Every structure is written in C-alpha cells, then in structure tokens.
Amino acid sequence: DTAVSQTPKYLVTQMGNDKSIKCEQNLGHDTMYWYKQDSKKFLKIMFSYNNKELIINETVPNRFSPKSPDKAHLNLHINSLELGDSAVYFCASSHSMDRVHEQYFGPGTRLTVT
Amino acid sequence: GENVEQHPSTLSVQEGDSAVIKCTYSDSASNYFPWYKQELGKRPQLIIDIRSNVGEKKDQRIAVTLNKTAKHFSLHITETQPEDSAVYFCAASLPREYGGATNKLIFGTGTLLAVQP
Helix, strand or coil, X not given: CCCEEEECXXXXXXXXXXXXXXXXXXXXXXXXXXXXXXXXXXXXXXXEEECCEEEEECCXXXXXXXXXXXXXXXXXXXCCXXXXXXXXXXXXXECCCCCCCCCEECCCEEEEEC | CCCEEEECCEXXXXXXXXXXXXEEECCCCCCEEXXXXXXXXXXXXXXEEEECCCCEEEECCEEEEEECCCXXXXXXXXXXXXXXXXXXXXXXXXXXXXXXXXXXXXXXXXXXXXXXC
C-alpha cells in the first residue's frame, strides 16, 4: 500500500565509494524528484524527471547521476562519495507537470559517509 | 531565482495556544505556496496549500493567509496539541512561463514547533 518507497533506509559507507538509492512510486504519477535534506533540516531540490525526461537539474556535482528507467522509478547514483554528501535524501512524486500539484515524499534514505 | 525566508526558526507554545509561522518570498510571479509538516524522523507531508488567486484558506485548525502585495504568507494553527509538534516548512513555486519549472518548490528553512502539554 506504500505510495513512495525508497531503498535502502540507511546507508553507511566510506569516502570514495559509489552507492545507489532506489525510489519507486505506485501512484501513477508522471513526475518524480530527488531532494537533499542536510543536518540543519534544509530541504533542497536536486533533480526532477517527468515521464523519464530530466526537467530540473540544480547545481549538483556531476558525481550525482539520476536515472529513470520508467516513470514509476527514479534512482540516484552517487560516485566518489564525500563527507559532505552525508544527509537524508528524499524521493518524491507528483501527478504531472501541467500545473503545480502536491508532492508525495518517500520515507527518506539517511546516508552517512565516514 | 526565487528565495523564501521563514521565521521563527523555533517556536514553543503551550497546548491550546495558537501558533503563527511566517514566510516571505522574493519573486512576485510565484503562484503556489504549500506548507509541509515533518515529524521527527519522518517524511515531509503536505498539510495545506494556497494559490495566488486566493487570500486565505482554512482546514479545521490550520489556516494559511497570503498577502501578494507584501509577498508574504503565514501558517496559523489554533488550539495547538502536542501532536502538532514538528518542523514546518513553507515553500513557493514559480509558474513555468516566468522561468520556473512547474512543480519546482523552493523551501523555507523550517520552523521547529514545540507544543508543551
């Protein structure tokens, strides 16, 4: 019955490693997002996709690469992890791009880089 | 681009009192203003939103007001309860024709609301 799900929930890894976070939504939405929430709780958009097409690509290091195999999935791959990448990453989805709609967030993935 | 400021950063009230959180935005073309509630360790969830064609919206104990001239909007929670304790985020969105990507939300910095029983 989960609307937006993410895996894993927790991710602890060392600097320099490469890791991926997966996101899936079963709401039939066209648009999906990745947000980063830092230690001060600040929420910032990183990427959005609409029907597998990249729409928003904020000033994010090239080490971050999103991939949308279909409109129900949006994964985030991070290369050469750095200490500053430690944060909670939220996936979200919304109905479509025709107008602004409510965004439904996933449970978050807490990434800790040591 | 759009910038959203939110105050206060922390707010402590007694159960039953009212709480008000205020946000200002920079781009007068912004037309959608949601409020999200994030409980500790949980995901943000939409609690109320308002579009630029209305000045006020209510849903039971919560209300949002929008002053387009002053470019500010506020969240009002009446008869606060301990379960209202959470971090509240305001956000603003620019319509696509003004250079925004539809559904791109710019969030405020959050307000930690503590309701003391």
